[in-house]
Amino acid sequence: MKPIYLDNNATTMVADEAREAMLPYLSAEYGNPSSMHHFGGKVHRKIESAREEVAKLINAEPEEIIFTSCGTESDNTAIMSALETTGKRHIITTRVEHPAVLNFCMAQGRKGCKTAFLPVDKSGRLDLDNLEKAINDETAVVSVMYANNESGVIFPIEKIAEIVKSRGVLFHTVAVQGAGKIEIDVKRLPVDMMSLSGHKIHAPKGVGALYIRKGTRFSPYIIGGHQERGRRSGTENVASIVAMGTACGLARNNIAEEIVKMKRMRDRLENGLIERCPDAIINGDKENRLPNTTNISFEYIEGEAILLRLNEHNICASSGSACTSGSLEPSHVLRAMGVPFTAIHGSVRFSLSRYTTDEEIDFVLKTMPPIIRELRDLSPFGR
Amino acid sequence: MLKNKRIYFDHNATTPLAPEVKEAMCDTMENIFGNPSSAYMEGMAARQIVDRARASVSNLLNGCADCIIFEGSGSEANNHVLKSIAFANIKDKNHIITSLIEHPSVLDTCRVLEKKGIDVSYLKAGKSGRVNPEDLATVVTKKTSLVSVMTANNETGVIQPIKELAAVAKKNGVLFHTDATQAIGKIPVDVKKLGVDLLSLSAHKFYGPKGAGALYVRKGIVMEPLIHGGGQEHGLRAGTENVIGIAGLGTAAELARKNLPQMKRVKALRDRLEKDMHKLFPKARINGDKRFRLPNTISITLPGINGGAFVAELDKKGISISAGSACHAGSPKPSGILLAMGLTAEEALCTVRISLGIGNSMRDIDSAIKAFREIIPSLSKRGILG
Numbered sequence: 001m002k003p004i005y006l007d008n009n010a011t012t013m014v015a016d017e018a019r020e021a022m023l024p025y026l027s028a029e030y031g032n033p034s035s036m037h038h039f040g041g042k043v044h045r046k047i048e049s050a051r052e053e054v055a056k057l058i059n060a061e062p063e064e065i066i067f068t069s070c071g072t073e074s075d076n077t078a079i080m081s082a083l084e085t086t087g088k089r090h091i092i093t094t095r096v097e098h099p100a101v102l103n104f105c106m107a108q109g110r111k112g113c114k115t116a117f118l119p120v121d122k123s124g125r126l127d128l129d130n131l132e133k134a135i136n137d138e139t140a141v142v143s144v145m146y147a148n149n150e151s152g153v154i155f156p157i158e159k160i161a162e163i164v165k166s167r168g169v170l171f172h173t174v175a176v177q178g179a180g181k182i183e184i185d186v187k188r189l190p191v192d193m194m195s196l197s198g199h200k201i202h203a204p205k206g207v208g209a210l211y212i213r214k215g216t217r218f219s220p221y222i223i224g225g226h227q228e229r230g231r232r233s234g235t236e237n238v239a240s241i242v243a244m245g246t247a248c249g250l251a252r253n254n255i256a257e258e259i260v261k262m263k264r265m266r267d268r269l270e271n272g273l274i275e276r277c278p279d280a281i282i283n284g285d286k287e288n289r290l291p292n293t294t295n296i297s298f299e300y301i302e303g304e305a306i307l308l309r310l311n312e313h314n315i316c317a318s319s320g321s322a323c324t325s326g327s328l329e330p331s332h333v334l335r336a337m338g339v340p341f342t343a344i345h346g347s348v349r350f351s352l353s354r355y356t357t358d359e360e361i362d363f364v365l366k367t368m369p370p371i372i373r374e375l376r377d378l379s380p381f382g383r
Numbered sequence: 384m385l386k387n388k389r390i391y392f393d394h395n396a397t398t399p400l401a402p403e404v405k406e407a408m409c410d411t412m413e414n415i416f417g418n419p420s421s422a423y424m425e426g427m428a429a430r431q432i433v434d435r436a437r438a439s440v441s442n443l444l445n446g447c448a449d450c451i452i453f454e455g456s457g458s459e460a461n462n463h464v465l466k467s468i469a470f471a472n473i474k475d476k477n478h479i480i481t482s483l484i485e486h487p488s489v490l491d492t493c494r495v496l497e498k499k500g501i502d503v504s505y506l507k508a509g510k511s512g513r514v515n516p517e518d519l520a521t522v523v524t525k526k527t528s529l530v531s532v533m534t535a536n537n538e539t540g541v542i543q544p545i546k547e548l549a550a551v552a553k554k555n556g557v558l559f560h561t562d563a564t565q566a567i568g569k570i571p572v573d574v575k576k577l578g579v580d581l582l583s584l585s586a587h588k589f590y591g592p593k594g595a596g597a598l599y600v601r602k603g604i605v606m607e608p609l610i611h612g613g614g615q616e617h618g619l620r621a622g623t624e625n626v627i628g629i630a631g632l633g634t635a636a637e638l639a640r641k642n643l644p645q646m647k648r649v650k651a652l653r654d655r656l657e658k659d660m661h662k663l664f665p666k667a668r669i670n671g672d673k674r675f676r677l678p679n680t681i682s683i684t685l686p687g688i689n690g691g692a693f694v695a696e697l698d699k700k701g702i703s704i705s706a707g708s709a710c711h712a713g714s715p716k717p718s719g720i721l722l723a724m725g726l727t728a729e730e731a732l733c734t735v736r737i738s739l740g741i742g743n744s745m746r747d748i749d750s751a752i753k754a755f756r757e758i759i760p761s762l763s764k765r766g767i768l769g
Contacts, residue, residue, distance in 0.1 A: 003425060010426075011418035011623065019412055026405045026592070032397035035705060036691070037698040039389060040396070069455025069594065070622035072612040100612030100621060107611045111470075199623055204412065206455070206594055206625020222609075223495055224458040224488025233488055234456030235397065235587055237594020237628065304422075311423045318421065 004315045004360045008200075009149050009177060009293060009351035015202035015250055018243040022204070025239035033236050034227060043238055050245025054209050057248040058175070058194065059185040066210050066228040067241050071176040071197030072100035074210040075143070077221035077232070078172040078193040079104055081212075082141030083113065084219035086170065090138040091115040094126060094145070094155075095336040098174055101143050102332075114138075123285035124153035124337050132163055141170040146178035146194075150333040150349055151284030152293025154182065161190045170216070176200055176208075180251035181290050182259065192216045198240060202353070203247035207240035258354045263291035266352055269361050270294045276369040281343055283334060292352040295334075297343035301375040306348055309371045315364055317350050389701045390747045394588075394679060394740035395537050395565060396705055400631065401590035407634040408592065411627050419624050420613065429626050436633025440597050443636040444582065445573040452598045452616045453629050457564040457585030458488035460598040461531075463609035463620075464560045464581050465492045468529040469501045471607065476528035482506040482514045482543075483723035484536050486562060490719075506532070510725050512541035512671035516548050523555045530559050534566035534582075538720045538736055539671035540680025542570065549578040558604065564588055568639035569646055569677045574599055586628070590741075591635030595628035645741045650678035652748055653739050657681055659752045664759060670724060670734065681737040684726065688762045689769030690735045696758040702751055704737045733767055 005013065031040035033047055051062045068074045079091060079101065091105050095117045105115040116134040120126055126144070135142070142164045147154045157173055164171040172193040178184055180201040186194065193216065198207035212218050212231070224233030251258075274280050279299040298306060303319035310317055319331070330344045339347070350364075391399070400408075411432055417425030419433050433453070441448045454460045469479050481493055483505045493503045504522045506514045514532055523530070530552045535542045545561050552559035560581035563572050568589030574582055582599040586592055600606060600619070612621030660667055660683060670682040685693065690706040697704055717731030726734070762769075 005425070007418075007421065007423075010421050011416065013416045014412055022412075023409075026400050026408060030397060030399040031703070032393070032587075032593075035393060035396050035703065036694055037393065037703040037705070039391070039698075039703045040393075069459065069625065070610075072622035073455065073610050075612070076610050098612065099614075100610075103613075103621065104611040107607065197623075199418075204625070204627050205418075205623050206628045208622075222456075222459050222462050222488075223492045224461070224486065226487075233462075233491075234458035234596075235585070235593050237455070237592070237625070239592065240594055240625070240628070307422065316417075316421070316423050316425055 001314055004363060006350040006352060006356065006360070006364070007316045007318050008353040009349065010318055011199050011205065012202045012353055013355065014204050014243065015247055017250055018203050018246045021246040022239040022243045025242050033238060034225065047236055047238060047241055050241050053245035053248045054196065057179060057184070057252045058211060059187050060211050061214065064211055064214055066212065066231045067236060068208040068210055068232055069206055069237065070208040071174065071195050071200070073221070074195035074197070074208045075100040075174055076104050077210055078195060079141055079143055080221050081193070081219045082170045082172065083108065085217040086140040088138050088140035089113045090136060090140060092118065092131065092134045092139060092142040094118045094120065096120055096124065096148055096333045097143070097145055098149060098176070101145075101174060120336050122338050124148060124151045124283070124333070125285050126155060126160070128156070128159060128163060131160065135164070135167045135169055139169050141172055143172040143174070146173050146175040146184070147182070147290050148284070148333060149177045150331055151295050151337070152290035153284045154178070154288040154290060156288070157191070158189055165190045177290060180255065181262070181292055183255060186211060186213070198244040198247065201247050201251050203244040204240045207237050207244045209244065254354070259291045262352050262354065262356070265356055265358065265361050266292055266294055269350060269364060270296065272365040273368060276365065277372045283337060283339055283347060293349065295347055295349045297339060298346040298348065298372050299343045300379045301346045301372070303345055303347050305375055306346070306371060309375070310368065313367045315367065317348050319348060389703065390750060391703050392737045392739060392743070392751065393703045393705050395736065395738035397587045397593065398590045398740055399742065400592060401635060401638050403638060404591055404631045404634045408627050408631040411630040415626060419626060420615065432626055432630050433624050436629045436636070439633040439636040443567070443640050444599055445575050446599050447602065449617070450599050450602055452600060452619045453624060453632070454596040454598055454620055455594060455625070456596045457562065457583050457588070459609065460583035460596045461486065461488040461562055462492050463598060464583065465489065465496065465529070465531065466609060467607045468558055468560075469496050472528055473500070476526050478502040478504070478524055478526040479529040479531065480504045480506065480519065480522055480527060481531045482508060482533070484508045484512065484514070484720045485531070485533055486537060486564065489531055489533070489562060502526070508723055512536060512539045512724050513675060514543050514548065516544055516551050519548055519551045523551065523557060527555065527557045530557055532561060534561045534563040534572060535570070535677050536671070536720060537565045538718055539682040539724070540565070540677035540738070541671040542566070542675045542677060545577045545579065553578060565677065568642070569679055571643065574601070580604055586632035586635050589635055589639045592628045592631040595625055595632040597632065642741060646678045649739050649741060649743065652743055652745060653679055653681060655745070656737065656748045656751065657683070659748070660755065663752065663755055670721060670726070679739040682734060683737070684730050684734045686730070686733055687767060688733055688759070689765065689767050690733055692762055692765060692769030693735050693758070696762060697754060700754045700758070702754055704735055706735055729767060
C-alpha cells in the first residue's frame with residue numbers, strides 16, 4: 001500500500017520527470033564533464049542547462065549558481081566563505097536554524113569565532129531590533145533561514161536583508177524549505193548567498209546548490225580540480241544535477257497554482273484536526289507560514305506515540321526535523337519558541353507536497369482523532 | 384564512425400556505470416524515497432540501503448563497516464582528511480607530508496593549509512614516478528601529524544610503495560592517508576595489509592556513479608567533520624545521505640571485488656596497445672616505472688606531436704583519450720605531475736594518457752591503432768604547437 005506521505009519537509013519523492021531526465025546520465029552519457037573530448041563536453045553542456053533551470057527558480061543568473069552535494073554543504077560553504085573573505089570572526093544567526101548552520105557555528109566557536117544566536121518569540125518570529133543591536137564591526141555574516149523546517153514560519157527576509165546590507169555585512173539565507181513552496185526572487189531581495197537542496201523539491205538526495213550574488217567575494221570550501229569555475233571541486237554528480245534542473249523547472253512552472261492547492265489542503269487538515277481534537281495548539285505564526293506545513297501540539301501526550309500509531313495506518317509525519325530524530329530531546333525550534341512543557345513533547349509536523357491528495361487529507365482526518373483520544377486516556381497527565 | 388560505436392579509453396577520468404549498478408540505483412530510485420534519518424518504515428528502508436552499501440565498501444577494503452563514511456566525492460574525502468588532521472593538533476604538530484604527484488584535491492588543499500600556518504613537505508617522485516620511502520624517513524619530524532600519498536597516480540598509473548611508506552609513518556607515530564581513487568577496482572587494496580589509517584575512494588572511477596565517495600577511517604582515530612550539521616555518518620559527515628548514489632557505490636564495490644581478475648585481460652590489451660604504438664612511433668616514451676603500474680594506464684610522450692591536438696583528432700574519429708587528468712583538461716599548462724617526474728614542459732605537452740577499462744576489447748585496440756596511423760603524419764607536420 002502506498003504510504004500517505006506527509007513529511008515532505010524531511011524529504012520528497014523524486015518526480016517522475018526528474019527520474020526520466022536522470023536515466024541517460026546513468027547509462028550512455030557517462031562522460032566526465034571536465035574531459036576535453038566531445039563525449040565529456042556534451043555532459044558539461046547538460047550541466048549548464050540544469051544550472052539555468054536552478055537559476056530561473058530564484059530569478060538568478062546561471063553563473064551565480066554552484067552545485068554542491070547537499071544543502072548542508074551549501075550552508076557550510078557560504079558561512080566559511082564569509083569568514084575567509086572578510087577575515088572577521090563574528091557570526092549572527094538564529095536559535096531556530098537547521099543543525100547545518102547551528103553546528104557549523106559551534107565548530108567555529110571552538111576555533112575562536114563568536115556567534116550570536118537570536119531568539120524568537122512564541123510565534124517563532126524574530127525581533128529585528130535584536131538583529132540590529134547584534135551587528136558589530138567584527139560581524140562577517142548574518143545567516144537567517146528563509147522559512148523554518150519545523151514550524152514553517154517564514155522570516156521577513158527582505159527586511160532582514162535590508163538591515164544587514166545597510167550595515168555592509170554579508171547576508172546568507174537557507175532557502176532549502178522555501179524554494180518551490182513560495183516565490184523567491186533574488187533580484188528584489190538583497191541576499192548575497194542562498195542555499196538550496198534538491199531532495200526537498202522532488203530531486204534526489206545528494207545534490208544541492210548555492211547562489212552567490214555576482215561580485216560577492218568567494219572562497220571555496222572543497223578545494224581541488226577546477227570544477228564549478230574553481231568554486232567547488234570534485235567530479236560533478238551529473239545525473240542528480242540534471243534531475244535538480246528538471247525539478248526546479250517543474251517547481252517554477254506551476255508554483256502559483258501549487259501554493260494555492262497546498263495551502264487549501266493544509267488549512268483543511270489543520271482546521272479539521274483542531275476541531276476534532278481538544279487541547280491542540282498550532283505552533284508558529286499563522287500569518288507568515290509555508291503553505292505546506294503545519295506543526296500541531298497535542299497536549300498531554302507524546303508525539304512519538306502519535307507517530308507510531310499513525311505509522312500503523314501508513315501515515316508518515318514527524319515530530320521534529322529528520323536530522324534530529326532518534327534523539328529524545330524535544331525540538332530546539334519549539335524550545336526556542338517557548339512551547340510549554342505539556343505541549344512540546346506532543347508536537348507533530350505535517351508537511352504536504354504537490355502530490356498530496358484530498359483523499360489523503362480525509363483519511364488523516366478520519367484516522368487521527370481516535371488515536372489522540374486513546375492516547376489521552378492512557379496519559380498520566382489525565383484529560 | 385558511428386556515434387554509438389565510440390571507443391572510450393579514458394577510464395581514469397570516469398567510467399560507465401556497470402549495468403548492475405544502474406539497476407541498483409534505479410531500483411532505489413523507484414522504491415526508496417524516505418530520509419534515512421526518519422523513524423518510520425520509509426526512513427528505515429533507506430537506512431538499510433545505506434548500511435548495506437557500507438558493508439560492501441568495507442568488504443572491498445577489508446576494513447570494518449563502522450570505519451566507512453560516505454562523502455560527496457573523492458575530492459571531498461581528501462579535503463576532509465587533510466583539513467581535519469592538519470588542524471587537530473596545530474599547536475604541537477603543524478607539519479604534514481605529501482608528494483608532488485598528488486591529485487589537485489590534495490595539492491591545492493595543502494597550498495591553502497600552508498597559508499594557514501601548516502608546514503607542508505612535498506616528496507619528489509623522480510623519473511620513475513614513484514615516491515621513495517627513504518625520502519619520507521628523512522623529512523618526518525616530531526611535529527608531523529599526517530602523511531598523505533596516493534595509492535596510484537592518475538596520469539601515469541604508477542603504483543606507490545604504500546606499505547613501505549605507511550610503515551615509516553607508523554614507526555614515527557604519524558597517521559598515514561592514501562588517496563586510492565585510481566587504484567580501487569584495478570589492483571587489490573587491503574587497508575590491513577597496506578597498514579593505512581585513512582583511505583579515500585570515489586565510486587565513479589570503478590563503474591559507480593559520480594557524486595559518491597567514501598573515506599575509510601581506522602577505528603580509534605578521532606576526527607572533526609568537514610561538513611557540519613545533522614548527526615549523519617557517525618557525526619563525521621552531515622547532510623542527508625545520497626541514498627541512490629550510495630546504493631550505486633555499494634554495488635560497484637561488490638563488483639570491483641568480483642571483477643578484479645578481469646584486469647588481467649585489460650592488462651594484456653594495454654600491453655598490446657603499447658607495443659603497437661611503439662612500432663608506429665619508435666620515438667615514443669612511456670612515462671613511469673613499468674614494473675609498478677596500474678594494469679590499464681598508459682602515459683606516453685610522442686615527441687614532436689601536440690598532445691591536445693592528438694586528443695582532438697582522435698575525438699573526431701570517435702575515440703576518447705586525454706592529454707592529462709580530466710581535472711586539468713582545458714588548461715594549456717603542462718601537467719605538474721609530469722614536470723615533477725623531470726619531463727621538460729615541451730615533453731609534457733607532447734604526452735597523452737590512455738586508460739582502458741573492462742568494457743574494452745581487442746577490436747577497440749585494433750581500431751585505435753588504425754586511427755593513430757591515420758592521424759600521426761599530419762600531426763607530425765603540425766608540430767608541438769598543434
